[in-house]
Amino acid sequence: MELKKLFLKADNELESAPNKLLGRKITCKKCENKISVSKIRKNYFICPQCGHYFTVRARRRILMLTDKRSFIEMDADLESKNIISFPGYEEKLAAAREKSRENEGVICGTATIWGRKICIFSMDANFMMGSMGAVVGEKITRLFEYATDNKLPVLGITVSGGARMQEGMISLMQMSKVSAAVKRHSNSGGLYIVLLTNPTTGGVDASFAMQADITLAEPGARVGFAGPRIVEKTTNQPLPKGFQRAESVLECGFIDDIVPREVQMDYLGKLLELHGEK
């Protein structure tokens, strides 16, 4: 499956390397230079040689974008069940939990940016490719409901292959569930900012990734509904260069701005300030 290639093995190493291994070098997929883990980490997980963006895990994202020690996690203990008895799903879940050392594919909570309180959700590429099942849908829905009740803005960081096949229609319906909660938050005057990261596709693209007041993306992030191979097959001609990359999706009119990693926190701080959130 092509999406799998988008979730780099090296990134897991990068994130989970114990401190004593920080001097170890890993190979950048793009420029193939060997670069030390500590150098990449210090450089916002961007390759200092070629500018390639390594995948950033969900928790690391929150650390990179919010004030130090401000994050308070919510609903951390929610775990998926095999509701439709899909063959092999329990094993997949167990493997995902072990690989990611997370209970599920999204981390939610509150934090501050420049001292302003926000609700934040951050999806994790290493948990079944950030796919959305009932728990991912439930956690994000609860977060939007909490944000509505407490008049807080929401910052979402998306990375996802789409709905989680192993939960059948229950996963598809999470698109509706989250959308309704986003709508209520919006109706109450709440600000929702989304940061699309590589890749944001399928059912997530066709729901809460595309419902924000302000839609931002990381440079080069793949953003789209259908997989590129399917699009190529349907269109019956080669895809243009940069297809579904954030830059071209911006040209099509679906993204407000592309924000490089090193300035993301300040960019968000400024947006919150302009909206007068306390």
Added chain:
Amino acid sequence: MDAYEIVKAAREEGRLTAIDYINEIIEDFVEFHGDRLHGDDKAVIAGIGRLGNTAVTVIGVEKGKNTKERITHNFGSAKPEGYRKALRLMKQAEKFKRPVICFVDTAGAYCDLLSEENGQGRAIADNLFEMSDLKTPILSIVIGEGGSGGALALCHSDRIWMMEDAYFSVVSPESCANILWKTTDKAPEAAAALSLTAKDLYKLGIIDRICPKGDQKGLKKEMEKELEILMNTELNELIEGRYRKFRTIGY
């Protein structure tokens, strides 16, 4: 019929399509065109008409009956402008306090280059977002194929019904089998695993009614009854009920 036989039946040529349901159930149907932004998508037919004594807005995904028609209707795969036409007419229904009826029959949203560039994801997202508090009743009936997000975009409704020989799935059984077992030969196993039949989905609480096939008169009666209930529901209660319907799925 097992799950995959149902999938195959739902795809069969010669089966009743949205136009048949509209012709048999809706009187005085007037078709409207265009999304007012980009174009007119013939995979989605939409307009107004009458169900019994009630003026209604009708939206249908149409596949066409023969090869020529199928090409005209793009085999029932809607483009962003199709979903936007549907949303435009749903907003109009809200204005004129008309209930909305959707006949859903699609293998999935169209996924060519232009649809991507024109924001297929955004179009579906918009429908879910706006339908979640559309201030008029919505009744959706999956009459054949319920292909993933492309079908869901017309199913964020107060009631979701399915024909007994229709399916509604997050992924096609063939793609699912291909991803999991690297072969489409195992599509029947995938179909069984995905819980995609009307019976399965009724048990899961995702759909509200299983409609017997070949009984349009009976269906029409049931639709009239249901609309009366929905139209007599206080608006706040209706919207809250719709919120709870989806809120409680899966957890």
